[in-house]
Amino acid sequence: MMTITGLSAGYGAGNVLHSVDVTAPTGELTVVLGSNGAGKSTLFRAVSGVLRPSGGRVDFAGEDTTRSSTAALVRKGLAHCPEGRHLFPRMSVEKNLVLGAYTGRRHKDRVRTLLDRTYELFPVLKDKRTQSAGSLSGGQQQMAAIGRALMSDPRMLILDEPSMGLAPLITQQVFDAIVGINKEGIGVLLAEQNATSALRIASSGYVMAEGRIVLSGAAAVLAGDPAVQQAYLGV
Template sequence: MITITGLSASYDAVDVLHAVDITANDGELTVILGANGSGKSTLFKAMSGVLRPTAGQVEFNGEDITRSSPAGIVKKGLAHCPEGRHLFPQMSVEKNLMLGAYVRRGDKKRVKALLERSYELFPILHEKRKQAAGSLSGGQQQMVAIGRSLMSDPTMLILDEPSMGLAPLITQQVFDTIVEINKEGIGVLLAEQNANSALQIATSGYVLAEGRVVLSGTAKELQNDPRVQRAYLGV
């Protein structure tokens, strides 16, 4: 579904990504592991058009999207749920969700179905749909952020650190929902520091360090790799 070849990116002429190669297959859940500053968020921004790569290519469903606009990429079916949620705190939960459907606004029937599906995945959001998003707990705000991304009707969802700052019980609920989304046929590319939980639900994965891919394999292979165990699993 998505193939990244030789992708490099920088901020203010400082190189952050260095010739990264990654493949995420149709319908699979692929995890990107790495410490803070390893380049995970930069990778996702370059994939979704928020940051222009300095070299390399991003191909989605056989089409080169490297130079496409963020809105154009969303229209093609690739949605990015960024680190930090980036909600509009004074707007209601439902209005925040509806913002994710701007590329589908011509199909009111489909948008209504997508909104209903978001409420099915996160029933608490239906209960609080008229409340200001900023009044919700951190876990509920993360649910809004994921739901907003799903409102664009993606075939692949990029999730950047969805468990950040969440209590263990809420983290598990979020991960259970990610699995459910993936089972519906939506491919998931998940960046996480919570390596143990991420590898338990993933199909395959990559490890980034200082902007480079240093390890890759199936989730089971990474779980059993002594380097991953020492660095991320506390073994």
């Protein structure tokens, strides 16, 4: 589904990413681990059209999308749920969700179907659909952010640190929802510092440090790697 080859990107004159290679297979859940500042968010911005790469290539769904705009990528089936949620706090939950379907807004029946699916995945959002998004708890806001991304009807969902700042119980609910999304056939590319939970649900993974991939492999293999255990799993 997505192949990232030799990707470099950054801000101003300097690169944050240095020749990064990542493959996220069709319908699978792939995790990118790394501490703050490792380059995970920069990677996701570069592959989703928010940041223009300085080198390398991104292929999505069989096409070179290295220099595609964010809007074009959404139309191709790529959705990016960024770190920090970025909801419109004064708008209702439902209006925030419907904004995610902007590119397909003319197809009202499909938008309704996608909204119903989102409410089925996150029932609490249906209960609070008329409330302002800013009144939601942190976990509910994260669910709304994921739901908004799903409203674009993606083939692949990019999730940047969805568990950040959440209590353990809410984190588990969010990860359960991610598994459910993946089981629908939607590929997931997930950036996480919560390595224990992420490796438990992923099929394969990568470890980033200082803008480079330093380890990669099957999730179960990474979970048993002494370097990963020491750095991320507290073993």
